[in-house]
Amino acid sequence: MANGPLMTKPILYCNRESGHSYKVALALTLMGVAFEQRAVDLNLPRERRPQDLRRVSLFGEVPVLVEEGGLAVCQSNAILDHLARRHGKLDGATAAARTRVREWLSWEANRIAMSLPHLRFSRRFTPAGDALETYWTARMEADFDCLDLALRDGAFLVGDAPTIADVSCCGYLFWADQAGVDLASWPALGAWLDRLRSLPGWQAPYDLLIPSPPIVAGTRT
Numbered sequence: 001m002a003n004g005p006l007m008t009k010p011i012l013y014c015n016r017e018s019g020h021s022y023k024v025a026l027a028l029t030l031m032g033v034a035f036e037q038r039a040v041d042l043n044l045p046r047e048r049r050p051q052d053l054r055r056v057s058l059f060g061e062v063p064v065l066v067e068e069g070g071l072a073v074c075q076s077n078a079i080l081d082h083l084a085r086r087h088g089k090l091d092g093a094t095a096a097a098r099t100r101v102r103e104w105l106s107w108e109a110n111r112i113a114m115s116l117p118h119l120r121f122s123r124r125f126t127p128a129g130d131a132l133e134t135y136w137t138a139r140m141e142a143d144f145d146c147l148d149l150a151l152r153d154g155a156f157l158v159g160d161a162p163t164i165a166d167v168s169c170c171g172y173l174f175w176a177d178q179a180g181v182d183l184a185s186w187p188a189l190g191a192w193l194d195r196l197r198s199l200p201g202w203q204a205p206y207d208l209l210i211p212s213p214p215i216v217a218g219t220r221t
Contacts, residue, residue, distance in 0.1 A: 010035045013053050013064040015042050016209040017125075019117055019172035020076035021063040025208050027080055027167045029201050031089045035065075039212035042221045061221075076171070077105040080164040090164045100158045104165035107146075115140035116172045120179035125215045140181070148186040155195055162199060170196055174205055 012028070012035050014021035028035050040053055046060030056072035057064045065079045066072045073079045081102065084091040092098035119136040122128040147169060150157060157165040173193060176183055183190045196202060215221075 007066070007068045007070075009033075010068060011038055011066040012036065013038050013040050013057070013062050013066075014209055014212070015040050015062050016206065016212045017042070017215050018062055018209075019175065019205070020113075022174075022205045022209060023076045023167050023171035024063045024065060024079045024083075026171075026202070027083055027090060027164060029203060029208060030162070030167070030199060031083065031087050032201070033083070033087065037210045039210055041213040043213060043216050043219045077109055077164075077168055080168055081105065084164045090162060090167065092158055092163060093161075097158050097163075101163045101165045104157050105168050108165075108168045111139070111143045111146070112169060112172065115143055116176065116179060116181070119181075120172065120175055121221075123180055124178050126218055126220055140179075144183070144186045144189055147192075148189045151188040151192045156192070162196065166192070166196060 010028070010033065012021070012024060014025060014037055016039065025035075025037070038053075040049060040062050042062070046054075049060055053062075053064065054060055056066050058074050061074070063076055063079060064072055064074050065082070073082045080090075083089075084101075092101045115136050118128070119133060119140060122133055122136070147157075154160065156162050157169065170193060173183070173189070183193075
């Protein structure tokens with residue numbers, strides 16, 4: 001990528017159904033960073049995805065952000081960390097707060113990212129069976145309990161302003177209805193999502209991400 005034509009703005013390889021892609025696009029938008037989107041067909045096996053994606057992605061997955069200088073960053077939370085450090089936005093106000101932000105990034109990767117997205121994918125695209133859906137539902141509900149408790153005492157997860165911790169943890173929650181999940185049991189979480197919706201520049205996933213090939217039933221990304 002670095003050997004190609006000079007880039008004038010970052011490129012985000014993404015998919016419209018990917019909450020991880022949405023997290024990165026939302027962070028860039030809230031930071032006021034202009035970027036180009038390139039949609040990736042997730043129905044294709046990783047080894048058959050576009051060569052330009054495979055050249056910059058360690059894992060053949062989305063999202064991948066390629067900076068103007070050619071630096072390619074994979075994995076949504078690593079990209080969020082990179083953006084916060086590069087642009088000095090959506091981060092903790094102190095060193096201690098920045099550490100807490102990154103604790104939430106690690107928590108999200110092991111908790112929400114392992115529950116709600118899988119449950120949604122099973123119920124919307126490729127059924128995984130009752131046993132797995134029961135397992136993911138139990139994990140998801142525990143995750144929502146944790147978030148709801150954390151948000152009872154503050155407007156956002158770390159401090160009084162939104163950070164990449166909020167962006168990371170909210171990514172799939174705007175699609176909870178697609179997983180058949182009612183968020184009414186977690187009022188603090190619901191109020192937090194409303195606060196995020198009210199941020200200048202916020203856009204819903206399908207408004208923010210460009211169209212991409214629809215995911216076909218039976219696909220396993």
